[in-house]
Amino acid sequence: SGTFKPSLGNLLQVLAPPLIWFLHLTTVYAAEALICIGPATAVATMMAWTMALATVAALTALLLTAWTVRRSNARHTQSFGSSRFLLGVSRLLILLSLLGIAWTILPTIFLPTCA
Numbered sequence: 001s002g003t004f005k006p007s008l009g010n011l012l013q014v015l016a017p018p019l020i021w022f023l024h025l026t027t028v029y030a031a032e033a034l035i036c037i038g039p040a041t042a043v044a045t046m047m048a049w050t051m052a053l054a055t056v057a058a059l060t061a062l063l064l065t066a067w068t069v070r071r072s073n074a075r076h077t078q079s080f081g082s083s084r085f086l087l088g089v090s091r092l093l094i095l096l097s098l099l100g101i102a103w104t105i106l107p108t109i110f111l112p113t114c115a
Contacts, residue, residue, distance in 0.1 A: 013072065013090050016065045017097035024058035025104050036114035044113045051108050058101050066094050 031050040035043055069090045 009072075010086050013065070013069060014086060014093060017062060017090070017093040020058050020061045020065070021097040021100040021104075024054055024101050027054045028104055028108065032108070032114070040114075047108065047113045051105060055101065055105055059098075062094055062097055062101075065090075069094070 028051060031054070032047060035046050035050065069087060072087065
């Protein structure tokens with residue numbers, strides 16, 4: 001029986017990186033909107049901490065996903081076409097999500113807070 005049957009785990013493995021990036025993007029922009037509504041005292045500090053915590057959480061989640069993908073690849077001794085394709089897609093989405101997170105934090109680094 002040399003067939004590959006995708007499972008819920010495979011689906012989550014592929015969808016996790018874009019979901020992590022989406023949550024990071026949403027958290028950063030929602031935090032900026034909410035922080036900038038309030039009084040101007042310590043706005044830059046609050047935004048810097050929020051940005052740092054959100055980015056560390058997202059990068060940790062992506063590293064955990066990459067470790068899961070690597071472990072999943074090592075577990076399969078026979079490499080079927082569909083299995084290899086899903087692993088390749090997962091790796092590509094991890095890379096794209098890393099780029100998305102970097103792109104998300106660039107405005108907060110180079111622009112003034114609440115600009």
